[in-house]
Amino acid sequence: MKQTGMGSEKIIRRKRDGELEYQPDDLTVEEPLEIRIGRKVLATTMRTPGHDQELATGFLISEAILRQPNELAKLSSPGENIVIVDLAAGVKVKLNSARRFGTISSSCGICGKASIDVIRQNFPPIQSTGSRIGLTTLLGLPIRLREQQMEFAHTGGIHAAGIFDLRGRPLIVREDIGRHNAVDKAIGRAFLDRRLPLDRHVLLVSGRASFEILQKALAAGISIVAAVSAPSTLAVSFARVSNQTLIGFLRPPSFNLYSHIERVDLSRS
Amino acid sequence: MKQTGMGSEKIIRRKRDGELEYQPDDLTVEEPLEIRIGRKVLATTMRTPGHDQELATGFLISEAILRQPNELAKLSSPGENIVIVDLAAGVKVKLNSARRFGTISSSCGICGKASIDVIRQNFPPIQSTGSRIGLTTLLGLPIRLREQQMEFAHTGGIHAAGIFDLRGRPLIVREDIGRHNAVDKAIGRAFLDRRLPLDRHVLLVSGRASFEILQKALAAGISIVAAVSAPSTLAVSFARVSNQTLIGFLRPPSFNLYSHIERVDLSRS
Numbered sequence: 001m002k003q004t005g006m007g008s009e010k011i012i013r014r015k016r017d018g019e020l021e022y023q024p025d026d027l028t029v030e031e032p033l034e035i036r037i038g039r040k041v042l043a044t045t046m047r048t049p050g051h052d053q054e055l056a057t058g059f060l061i062s063e064a065i066l067r068q069p070n071e072l073a074k075l076s077s078p079g080e081n082i083v084i085v086d087l088a089a090g091v092k093v094k095l096n097s098a099r100r101f102g103t104i105s106s107s108c109g110i111c112g113k114a115s116i117d118v119i120r121q122n123f124p125p126i127q128s129t130g131s132r133i134g135l136t137t138l139l140g141l142p143i144r145l146r147e148q149q150m151e152f153a154h155t156g157g158i159h160a161a162g163i164f165d166l167r168g169r170p171l172i173v174r175e176d177i178g179r180h181n182a183v184d185k186a187i188g189r190a191f192l193d194r195r196l197p198l199d200r201h202v203l204l205v206s207g208r209a210s211f212e213i214l215q216k217a218l219a220a221g222i223s224i225v226a227a228v229s230a231p232s233t234l235a236v237s238f239a240r241v242s243n244q245t246l247i248g249f250l251r252p253p254s255f256n257l258y259s260h261i262e263r264v265d266l267s268r269s
Numbered sequence: 270m271k272q273t274g275m276g277s278e279k280i281i282r283r284k285r286d287g288e289l290e291y292q293p294d295d296l297t298v299e300e301p302l303e304i305r306i307g308r309k310v311l312a313t314t315m316r317t318p319g320h321d322q323e324l325a326t327g328f329l330i331s332e333a334i335l336r337q338p339n340e341l342a343k344l345s346s347p348g349e350n351i352v353i354v355d356l357a358a359g360v361k362v363k364l365n366s367a368r369r370f371g372t373i374s375s376s377c378g379i380c381g382k383a384s385i386d387v388i389r390q391n392f393p394p395i396q397s398t399g400s401r402i403g404l405t406t407l408l409g410l411p412i413r414l415r416e417q418q419m420e421f422a423h424t425g426g427i428h429a430a431g432i433f434d435l436r437g438r439p440l441i442v443r444e445d446i447g448r449h450n451a452v453d454k455a456i457g458r459a460f461l462d463r464r465l466p467l468d469r470h471v472l473l474v475s476g477r478a479s480f481e482i483l484q485k486a487l488a489a490g491i492s493i494v495a496a497v498s499a500p501s502t503l504a505v506s507f508a509r510v511s512n513q514t515l516i517g518f519l520r521p522p523s524f525n526l527y528s529h530i531e532r533v534d535l536s537r538s
Contacts, residue, residue: 007502012526012535020535025525030480030501031381046384046480046503112300157477157499177479177501208426210446211299211315230426232299232446233276234315256294257281266281266289 028157028177035059036084037093047181048158049080051174056083057191058184062216064122065093069194112211112234116241119215125243126223128199133224134265137168139252141204142228148173149206160206161186163198163222171201179207180216187220197221204228209248214238224263226250231258297426297446304328305353306362316450317427318349320443325352326460327453331485333391334362338463381480381503385510388484394512395492397468402493403534406437408521410473411497417442418475429475430455432467432491440470448476449485456489466490473497478517483507493532495519500527 011025028048035043035056047055053075060066066087074086087093145162148170161182162173174185183205190196202224203217209227211234217225218238225239226247239246239259246258257264280294297317304312304325316324322344329335335356343355356362414431417439430451431442443454452474459465471493472486478496480503486494487507494508495516508515508528515527526533 009502009505009527012530014523014525014535016523018522027502027505028499030503032384115301157501177477208446230297232426233278233296234299236278236296253287254283254285257283258278261281266283 030177031081034082036082037065038084038086040093042085042093045181046178048175048177051185051189052077052081052083054174054185054188054192055176055181056085056188058186058188058216060085061187061191061196062184062219064219065091066191069191112237115211115234116238119218119238120241123215123218123242125241126199126218126221127243128223131166131200131223132263132265133166133168133202135267137166138202138226138247138250138255138264140168141202141226142250142252144168144170145173145204145206149175162204163187163190164202164204166200166202171195179205179210180212182206183213183216187216190220199223202226204250208232209235209246211235211238214242214244214246218242218244226255299446300350303351305351306334307353307355309362311354311362314447314450316447317445320454320458321346321350321352323443323454323457323461324445324450325354325457327455327457327485329354330456330460330465331453331488333488334360335460338460381506384480384503385507388487388507389510392484392487392511394510395468395487395490396512397492400435400469400492401532401534402435402437402471404536406435407471407495407516407519407524407533409437410471410495411519411521413437413439414442414473414475418444431473432456432459433471433473435469435471440464448474448479449481451475452482452485456485459489468492471495473519477501478504478515480504480507483511483513483515487511487513495524 007027007029008024009027013021030046031049032044033047033052034041066072071088071091073088076084141164145160149160158175158177159179159182160175163171163186172186172189174182176182190198199221201222203222204226205213206228208229209231214225214235224245228250231246231248236258245260245263248256248258276296276298277293278296282290299315300318301313302316302321303310335341340357340360342357345353410433414429418429427444427446428448428451429444432440432455434440441455441458443451445451459467468490470491472491473495474482475497477498478500483494483504493514497519500515500517505527514529514532517525517527
């Protein structure tokens with residue numbers, strides 16, 4: 001088992017000219033991580049090894065189990081694919097979102113609106129209104145994310161999540177085979193560094209923006225979320241009610257703005 | 270709430286020339302689907318509405334709950350985002366894989382090898398050895414998948430999964446915001462049509478191939494799995510022990526072969 005982000009395997013490659021070659025190829029490592037609270041297994045996620053304690057921390061923040069640094073007593077890794085989180089005395093463990101969803105019952109089972117309401121019970125909308133990003137800074141983020149990425153160029157099989165300040169300076173960049181894991185790792189690191197809430201920061205993800213990505217950003221208090229690819233309908237609805245600015249298809253010089261455009265200075269320089 | 274795969278939202282778009290326009294944009298719909306067995310909620314998945322009963326069916330096949338058509342008594346949709354599966358009398362519901370994983374304990378928590386072993390307890394490796402796909406047929410699959418896709422060109426935010434026979438004829442193509450859902454929908458349809466096992470068929474996914482995709486393919490008895498993007502290390506390990514042929518980066522005229530190359534006729538025509 002490897003603890004690095006890449007594995008090397010000998011494969012057969014058919015090249016563009018039709019010739020075959022047999023040589024090593026770099027692959028993104030995927031391994032399960034078991035997240036425990038004390039002795040109880042909370043979740044198992046398939047992830048790329050590395051920054052596992054940050055991942056576990058970010059996951060608990062997204063699940064609204066962990067809110068303040070003083071609620072976390074200890075993080076430990078007794079094995080390669082286990083993180084044990086010990087919470088401070090008195091911190092209650094709520095059910096995870098899948099289970100929370102399961103308790104809702106209405107004529108639609110659970111609809112998008114109900115999903116949003118569940119999250120909003122745990123996380124209020126972004127409060128601050130002062131954050132603003134300039135056009136040039138925004139357009140510069142994708143290349144800055146790429147500069148910080150270690151793996152993508154090699155394997156083509158990894159997602160990245162970066163947290164930047166409003167001047168475009170990278171605070172944290174993390175990679176993972178799962179987009180949600182990359183975001184959890186970045187948010188977990190920021191939490192451990194006591195940087196939350198990140199209302200004066202931007203989260204950029206290398207792929208698409210789903211409901212879950214917006215939810216995680218809100219849990220960290222992030223007011224601006226940008227994605228290189230498409231958002232979903234529910235991500236847009238969520239951003240609008242959560243007072244989050246959502247930018248999609250950020251492929252300089254173009255992008256789309258889906259919500260709370262007031263945080264982007266669209267004036268041409 | 271929409272039951273189609275696309276939603277339309279007015280957005281601000283910054284065009285390549287720097288001009289701004291305000292107009293509708295097509296987005297992929299993301300809504301939760303609650304899958305129940307009888308009255309019990311088994312799972313909630315974020316999916317693109319459409320083919321929900323196929324999705325629920327495919328999910329239960331992947332979870333090794335449903336194996337034979339006669340084990341399924343009834344599928345019903347009492348609301349837009351609920352599917353109720355009634356199993357035939359006597360069919361046992363096992364715990365889902367997350368919970369199964371949770372019961373394993375070793376020095377690594379659960380490692381990749383243990384994950385593979387858990388799946389193999391439920392699904393034996395592919396038995397047949399006769400399936401073989403020709404080079405020209407293989408190289409033709411991505412364009413055939415694209416031809417069958419309805420949405421991608423519009424939204425850029427959806428995954429596709431297609432099941433093809435060994436002559437490259439499409440049997441089923443399904444789309445979803447989640448790659449695993451697209452595969453579940455395709456497999457669920459094939460099951461309902463009593464086409465399983467699909468050992469003389471190819472599964473092509475539009476994105477990457479993770480462990481989970483290979484697992485679902487094995488549950489349906491699919492012997493050849495191809496992906497337009499990268500596989501993970503665990504997907505490759507899984508394919509090797511499951512006697513599955515795994516093809517990655519299928520971007521004609523090139524591709525990579527990761528396992529069981531004997532099912533691809535590499536001779537140049």
